[in-house]
Amino acid sequence: MSEYVKILKATENNYDTKTFEFELDAEAKPGQFVMVWCPGMEEIPMSLSSTGKIKSISVKRIGPDTERLHQLKEGDVIGVRGPYGNGYDLSPGREYLIIGGGIGTASIMPAVEATGADTIIGGRSERDLVLRDRAEKAAKNVWYSTDDGSFGFHGNTVQLMKEKYAEKKYDCVVACGPEVMLFFLYKACQELGVECQLSLERHMKCGAGVCGCCVMDGQRVCKDGPVFTSAQIAEMKDFGVQKRDECGRVVKFRK
Numbered sequence: 001m002s003e004y005v006k007i008l009k010a011t012e013n014n015y016d017t018k019t020f021e022f023e024l025d026a027e028a029k030p031g032q033f034v035m036v037w038c039p040g041m042e043e044i045p046m047s048l049s050s051t052g053k054i055k056s057i058s059v060k061r062i063g064p065d066t067e068r069l070h071q072l073k074e075g076d077v078i079g080v081r082g083p084y085g086n087g088y089d090l091s092p093g094r095e096y097l098i099i100g101g102g103i104g105t106a107s108i109m110p111a112v113e114a115t116g117a118d119t120i121i122g123g124r125s126e127r128d129l130v131l132r133d134r135a136e137k138a139a140k141n142v143w144y145s146t147d148d149g150s151f152g153f154h155g156n157t158v159q160l161m162k163e164k165y166a167e168k169k170y171d172c173v174v175a176c177g178p179e180v181m182l183f184f185l186y187k188a189c190q191e192l193g194v195e196c197q198l199s200l201e202r203h204m205k206c207g208a209g210v211c212g213c214c215v216m217d218g219q220r221v222c223k224d225g226p227v228f229t230s231a232q233i234a235e236m237k238d239f240g241v242q243k244r245d246e247c248g249r250v251v252k253f254r255k
């Protein structure tokens with residue numbers, strides 16, 4: 001489904017992230033995403049940071065298209081296609097620990113609000129922690145980590161997760177963030193014997209499972225994911241190692 005929607009509210013979250021709210025009459029699950037565009041930009045994927053009748057995207061400015069989105073204000077119109085992807089499996093009766101790294105916090109926020117589960121939000125520095133007010137309102141506990149120690153735990157989300165897991169066992173870890181973080185989180189979950197669901201990113205053009213540009217070890221990240229379980233990730237040799245850019249060139253995550 002493709003629609004033009006009016007921006008109802010544009011909120012500055014911090015120095016590089018803005019949230020845009022709009023009405024979209026479509027069912028959406030936590031962890032799903034939409035393809036977004038407006039004149040002067042390519043269509044790009046954005047997680048839904050709210051999944052009710054009023055939906056939102058939270059956009060980190062990193063290049064020309066996200067810069068273009070940042071110019072938008074209330075009353076402007078954007079094109080939205082979706083929602084796409086599988087979303088998180090938040091079956092009741094399980095204890096979740098939900099983790100957002102950087103702008104990955106946008107993807108996990110609807111899961112935090114749906115479950116009220118314990119939550120970790122991480123970033124490089126205090127000013128990189130986003131959507132804190134919503135997490136604090138919804139979650140039983142919210143813990144923060146910063147790489148530079150400017151707020152909360154001094155270290156990364158994976159180290160903090162290990163500390164919290166030593167105090168309390170969870171049935172499943174749910175996370176979105178940079179792939180290097182997800183790679184070490186996956187390893188930690190394997191060591192601790194806890195299941196995880198991780199939301200991955202690959203370059204997307206159609207977003208709907210047709211063009212094949214987001215394929216990763218035989219899985220279309222846009223359609224079969226973006227959320228994959230530990231069992232699926234165990235089969236992915238590209239996970240944490242490499243991805244392809246918009247031209248299909250291999251880009252390594254680590255040397």
Ligand SMILES: Cc1cc2nc3c(=O)[nH]c(=O)nc-3n(C[C@H](O)[C@H](O)[C@H](O)COP(=O)(O)OP(=O)(O)OC[C@H]3O[C@@H](n4cnc5c(N)ncnc54)[C@H](O)[C@@H]3O)c2cc1C
Binds near residue numbers: 043044045062200226
């Ligand atoms: C499923 C999914 C959900 C996402 N959710 C969010 C979100 O909630 N908030 C947010 O700020 N960002 C999100 N992103 C990333 C966002 O799509 C990119 O930051 C954006 O496309 C960058 O475009 P640009 O022109 O500003 O930057 P560019 O300079 O063009 O690109 C910078 C980097 O962004 C990534 N990127 C660029 N185009 C695409 C594309 N078509 N598909 C995937 N990655 C791309 C590449 O890693 C690239 O190196 C998501 C990506 C995916 C795949």
Ligand code: FES
Binds near residue numbers: 205207209213222
């Ligand atoms: S982006 Fe086209 S198949 Fe995934």
